[in-house]
Amino acid sequence: MAKTFKYIILGGGVSAGYAAREFAKQGVKPGELAIISKEAVAPYERPALSKAYLFPECKFVMLLCLLSILGFFISVEFSIKIKISACLARLLNIFTLMSQLDFAAPARLPGFHVCVGSGGERLLPEWYTEKGIELILSTEIVKVDLAAKSLISAGGETFSYQILIVATGSTVIRLTDFGVEGADAKNIFYLREVDDADKLYEAIKAKKNGKAVVVGGGYIGLELSAVLKLNNIDVTMVYPEPWCMPRLFTAGIAEFYEEYYKNKGVNIIKGTVAVGFTSNSDGEVKEVKLKDGRVLEADIVVVGVGGRPQTALVKGQVEEEKGGIKTDAFFKTNLSDVYAVGDVATFPLKLYGELRRVEHVDHSRKSAEQAVKAIKAAEEGRTVEEYDYLPYFYSRSFDLSWQFYGDNVGDTVLFGDNNPASSKPKFGTYWIKDGKVVGVFLEGGTPEENQAIAKVAKVQPPVADVDQLAKEGLSFASKI
Structure with a gap:
């Protein structure tokens, strides 16, 4: 038998969490809404994965500070010659040192569940239960029949809906997609989900003071090169363009970041691409072959060469444009009961009077909220203002x-x-x-x-x- 819901959100990323919060604000009834996600965890703020999630641990530094404090008290107790003023001065130095150290631990769930990324309430798994929202996790949908209003999972379960919100986001482009030699070796990583970050984090710990090659000079390339360097990994960044972040940066902007990264010890190789990889006897990546003939040693390879919107499940069933699902200013598709938000939506960008598809967490949040407001307003015979989005991008590194x-x-x-x-x-x-x-x-x-x-x-x-x-x-x- 099919499980039936009034609303189903297909996808469990950022958009799903913000849509769920907006449904709760609008007064969704228990049992009306379900989120179906192939991930095993409730929606979380994905940008954390390329930043604080991979920060180095500070346990060793903390231990040194604790030993210093312990040594201070031992000296007070067992040295009758020590002067009180000297004791106080030493204690002050220790606490001054501790105040200057960065004790920020790596980010971990449940710390960055949505909606903390925009300064809102953290939606823990129990929040969904309290609101009567069903989280259907570790469930991959393999077939979508929009005419029948049904979804079928890899496990054979069927889910029926009245209104569907497609929030499937993007998937990373893999070098194996292009048949790159050796691209299936161990310790070649892509970053999209928390499971990917966990595997990369374990590799960083296992390959202390090792060598990493970062393939790509965009968001992922720049942010992960920085965080790998903070973990004392020797980093080389490789990309084919004449400068980093070419889709946004000018040559003048890029020059600053490239020189800053070089000053931090990151080696940058421009104008070439990775065309192959070699492995050791354990199947782990050992070398990266570049198109210009150079060969780089590597214990870890991180690939960040872009993503693709995940629209395959609804392809041919809804109108598409510019690589995404075409929507109106309320994120409704050409089907009245299907909405699309976040990375997969090609929508009217009012400010510039044209259709665009935007891949960014800010748009993922806001488009999800807009769609839910429009859905609930339509049910009540009301209208909402058209989506008037100002494109916004940001990054943090070092x-x-x-x-x-x-x-x-x-x-x-x-x-x-x-x-x-x-x-x-x-x-x-x-x-x-x-x-x-x-x-x-x-x-x-x-x-x-x-x-x-x-x-x-x-x-x-x-x-x-x-x-x-x-x-x-x-x-x-x-x-x-």
Whole structure:
């Protein structure tokens, strides 16, 4: 017999968690909503996997501090010659040292379940139970019949719905997809789910002071190169483009990050790709062969060469465009009972008057909330405002933190301190199209400054003098 629900969310990622929270706000009844996920855990904030999840443990440093304190008390007890002032000075030095150390432990569940990524309540598994929302985990859906309003799992279970929200997200592109020689060796990692992060974390501990090759110069490449280096791994980053993050960064922006990473000890090889891997007798990766003929030693390989929206289950059953499922401004597809959110949705980007597909956690959160609001409003004969999204991207690595808002098209103006050797670099870039600022990037901004550049990207103020804009720099944004 089929399990029947009024609403089913297909996928258990970020979008699913934020949609569930919005359903709860809107007054979903117990038993009406189910989330079906092939992962074994409740929805979590996926960006944590490439950042704090892989932070090195600080147990050894903590032990040294504790031994220092213990040594202090022993010296007080057994040394009658020690002066009280010297004791106090030594104790003060110890606590000063401890206050300067980073005791941040690696992020672990349940610490980063949604919706903590946006400053909201952490939705633990018991939250779903309390709200009467059924979490159907470790369940892979292998067939979707939109005409019959049914889903079939790999285990043969059938689930029926009245309204379906497709929130299947993206899947990583694997080198094995292209038949790359040796790409199935052990210790070649991709990062998408918490299980992937667990395996990589164990490899980092097993290969202490080893060598890693990171294939790709995008988000995953930059963030994982940084976190591997923090774990005292020797890192080489390889990518075919002329500079890192070419889909967003200009050459000027990229130059700063490449030099900063080099100063941190990360080796960067540009303009070539990995074409093969060799393994040792245990089947573990040993070398990476590059197209330019070089061969790199590697105990760990991390691949981050992009992703694909997971639309295969509904292909041919809904309209598609630009690689995703075509929706309206409420994330409804051409079928009135099917919605698509997050990475898989190609939606009207109102600000620019065109259809786009956006792969980012911020959009995953907001599109999910918009879809649920629209669903509940339609049931009650109400309407909601159209989705009016401002593209937003961000990243954090080492001591760096940048944010970008808007569109990266047109001419550019670089401003600020972009010296990689600066103690606190702060610089940015404006994108100007048709005499207006349409996008802004800022490294090292305060929360107030980041809000200012977001406003600029939304308002799109006119620019009369590009040279003057370069001189004003960040102060231009603060005036809008």
